[in-house]
Amino acid sequence: xxxxxxxxxxxxxxxxxxxxxxxxxxxxxxxxxxxxxxxxxxxxxxxxxxxxxxxxxxxxxxxxxxxxxxxxxxxxxxx
Amino acid sequence: xxxxxxxxxxxxxxxxxxxxxxxxxxxxxxxxxxxxxxxxxxxxxxxxxxxxxxxxxxxxxxxxxxxxxxxxxxxxxxx
Numbered sequence: 001x002x003x004x005x006x007x008x009x010x011x012x013x014x015x016x017x018x019x020x021x022x023x024x025x026x027x028x029x030x031x032x033x034x035x036x037x038x039x040x041x042x043x044x045x046x047x048x049x050x051x052x053x054x055x056x057x058x059x060x061x062x063x064x065x066x067x068x069x070x071x072x073x074x075x076x077x078x079x
Numbered sequence: 080x081x082x083x084x085x086x087x088x089x090x091x092x093x094x095x096x097x098x099x100x101x102x103x104x105x106x107x108x109x110x111x112x113x114x115x116x117x118x119x120x121x122x123x124x125x126x127x128x129x130x131x132x133x134x135x136x137x138x139x140x141x142x143x144x145x146x147x148x149x150x151x152x153x154x155x156x157x158x
Contacts, residue, residue: 006120007120008120008122018121018122021121021123021144021145022123024144025123025140025144028140028143028144030136030140031126032125032126032127032133032136033123033124033125033140034124034125034126035123035124036121036122036123036124037121037122038119038120038121038122039119039120039121039122040117040118040119040120041085041086041087041117041118041119041120042097042100042115042116042117042118043087043115043116043117043118044100044101044104044112044114044115045112045113045114045115046111046112046113047110047111047113048111054111057109057111060109061104061107061109061112064107065100065103065104065107066100
């Protein structure tokens with residue numbers, strides 16, 4: 001079983017990496033870019049086949065390690 | 080218009096961040112985790128409404144800046 005976790009900064013939190021990406025793209029002539037945000041994409045290989053249990057466990061992994069609840073939000077997909 | 084770009088390491092390329100995530104999760108008791116991979120998720124806000132043109136331009140952005148073609152692969156979604 002695979003879990004895909006998208007971790008991204010909460011709205012309003014300063015995103016220096018996103019700002020750097022947007023600035024660099026504009027300098028390269030990509031003027032259509034108005035804003036950029038950069039987050040993390042974590043893929044986990046999991047033993048087992050119970051997707052509901054896996055979703056709960058991955059949620060716990062996010063709360064305890066993979067996402068900083070103060071400034072980050074996350075979304076979990078189990079495949 | 081929004082573009083979502085998933086940048087991830089090519090198979091076979093050493094992924095120290097992924098290894099660190101997997102190791103930490105096991106140390107915390109999440110034994111069902113057998114492997115982890117970490118990539119980047121970049122969201123761009125774009126002017127314009129021509130999705131085909133946008134896809135081509137974002138592909139060029141990936142080739143020139145957002146992904147390292149030697150060790151990374153990328154996938155583009157236009158919304």
